Amino acid sequence: MSFSPVRLNHAVLFVTDLERSERFYHQVFGMEVIAREPRANAAFLRLPRSGNHHDLGLFGIGPAGPKRRGVGLYHLAWQVDTIEELAAARDELMAAGAYTGESSHGATKSVYGADPDGNEFEIMWMLPREAWGDYEHAAPIDHLDLPGELRRWSGMRTAGSFVPGGEEVRS
Template sequence: MPIPAVRLNHAVLFVADVERSIAFYRNAFGAETVAYEPRMRAAFLRMPRSTNHHDLGLFGVGAQPPRERGSIGLYHLAWQVDTIEDLDEARRTLVGLGAHVGESSHGATKSVYAADPDGNEFEVMWMLPQSEWGSYDNAAPVEALDLPAEIERWAGVATAGELVPREVTA
């Protein structure tokens, strides 16, 4: 019988320097440290709009040579944003951090790619409304992303579902 999983709850990464990685994910995503276990060199982070206990675990293992790209193991994590404007903001943030490594359109999703200080790749993605998937329903092409055109077409369309509401600033 298949496992009745409903979603991936969190990811855990081995990193060289826990403090450096905490700072990176705080600067990139605004993540907060919800638990820190110094004896294990482990930190557990939550994204600002998450209702999860933690979304990312970081376990410090000390400096090691990076894993060769394309070798067996995790390729990347994907963080979903609510609007195409959020994706544009993510791109600017990642470029500013020197972490941006690429971007693409996968039809139903629009993606920006980056790498953390240890070379762990991640994706920040925005998903079209499901009613608009059309021919992309069962496809995942890799095409160039024209972010300005996507912003023009999808401005203000929120698709992430039930998220913690954004804080209203006065």
């Protein structure tokens, strides 16, 4: 027996400085704090184009919180709708000093960053489904030629969800 979720609805992170993390996710992602829970030293944030109640939960644990690398969460992946948005995300991460790298995974194109606590994340754009070709069952880690991808895929929307104020997008 199994079940089949549709998508990742939200993520929750432990952070050392709640206010600093709120500022980071607001300035870099444009997220707004939509709720706070002072008893848990927590904040819940929503992306500007999201239909979710919240996309990210942050729980402040203070500077003495454990720093762990090993088994567990490696990173979160946030999908953007166009290759232009991916390029803009790269620029924003660089400006914020949060950029850590980029790569092409064939069917997806990605840039990477880290928040002030070192929580890693991926910002990714997916090729149209009909263009996956040989990447249907492959996920290489190759150099990302972002200028070339911009020339090839400019204006192509692929997020596969409703964008408020826009039209339905199919993946």
